[in-house]
Amino acid sequence: MKTKAKTKKPAPAFRVGDRVTVPFAHGTASAIVIEERGMLGIDGQYLYYVHIPMEPYDPMFMAFNERQLSAATDDPAPIGPAEAAEYLVNGGLGSILYQNIAGGQNQPVAWLCRSTSGLVTHTFRAERGMVGGRLVPVAALHGNKVAKDKAEAVTAFVESFGVSRQEAERVVAAVGIAR
Numbered sequence: 001m002k003t004k005a006k007t008k009k010p011a012p013a014f015r016v017g018d019r020v021t022v023p024f025a026h027g028t029a030s031a032i033v034i035e036e037r038g039m040l041g042i043d044g045q046y047l048y049y050v051h052i053p054m055e056p057y058d059p060m061f062m063a064f065n066e067r068q069l070s071a072a073t074d075d076p077a078p079i080g081p082a083e084a085a086e087y088l089v090n091g092g093l094g095s096i097l098y099q100n101i102a103g104g105q106n107q108p109v110a111w112l113c114r115s116t117s118g119l120v121t122h123t124f125r126a127e128r129g130m131v132g133g134r135l136v137p138v139a140a141l142h143g144n145k146v147a148k149d150k151a152e153a154v155t156a157f158v159e160s161f162g163v164s165r166q167e168a169e170r171v172v173a174a175v176g177i178a179r
Contacts, residue, residue, distance in 0.1 A: 009039065012036050012048075013046065013069070014036065014046075016033055016036060017032065018032070018033045019031075019032055019072035020033055020070060020072055021070045022052065022062070022064050022069060027117070029052050029116035029117070030053070030116045030118075031052045031062075031116075032050060033049075033069075034049055034050060034051045034061070035048065036048055037049060042065060045065040045067060046065070047063055048063065048065075049062070050062055050063075052116060053115075053123075053128055055115060055121045055123040055128060056095070056099075056121065056122050056123050076113075076130070077114070078131075079112050079113075079114070079131050081162050081164065084131065084161040084163055085158075085163050085167050085168075087120040087121070087122075088163075089174045092120070092121070093146075093154075093172075094141060097136060097146070097154070100137065100138050100140070101141060103138035103139065108135070108136045109126070109133060109136065110122050110123070110124060110132055110133075111123050111124075111126070111129025111131060111132040112129070112161050131161050131162050132160050136157070143178060145175060145177055146172055146175055146176065146177050146178065147177075148177050151177050154172055155172050
């Protein structure tokens with residue numbers, strides 16, 4: 001009587017929680033493996049479900065086969081004060097302040113982080129935040145400028161991103177103060 005030799009199935013290359021890069025748009029994006037679906041892919045490859053952060057918006061979830069994933073090689077670079085200030089001056093501060101125009105329940109807390117392409121962006125998710133973590137000032141935006149009566153609160157908010165007081169004042173002045 002012949003017995004079939006059991007073939008050992010290969011172990012998955014990635015585990016839940018692994019940071020990976022995936023093909024995305026015209027390049028790659030950083031992602032996190034959230035589920036290993038088994039050998040369901042082409043040619044029996046492992047299939048993975050990944051979470052692609054799309055800060056400051058909701059994340060994107062996609063499935064990829066094992067050949068499409070690469071292990072992330074390093075942690076995102078820290079965000080320095082100069083990078084933080086540049087992001088805030090160039091539209092970031094206005095975008096963040098816009099999220100708390102009216103106040104009320106569930107007011108946002110903001111952090112700066114790296115986007116999937118490595119650029120500075122903002123998030124309202126603590127687990128993605130790299131620097132910051134302070135409540136966004138209420139009604140601090142007037143048009144596209146900082147409301148005059150909120151300039152001090154906004155300056156203190158900008159400081160929470162690791163920016164010096166002097167640099168925070170420069171950021172607020174560059175964004176503009178409504179008269």
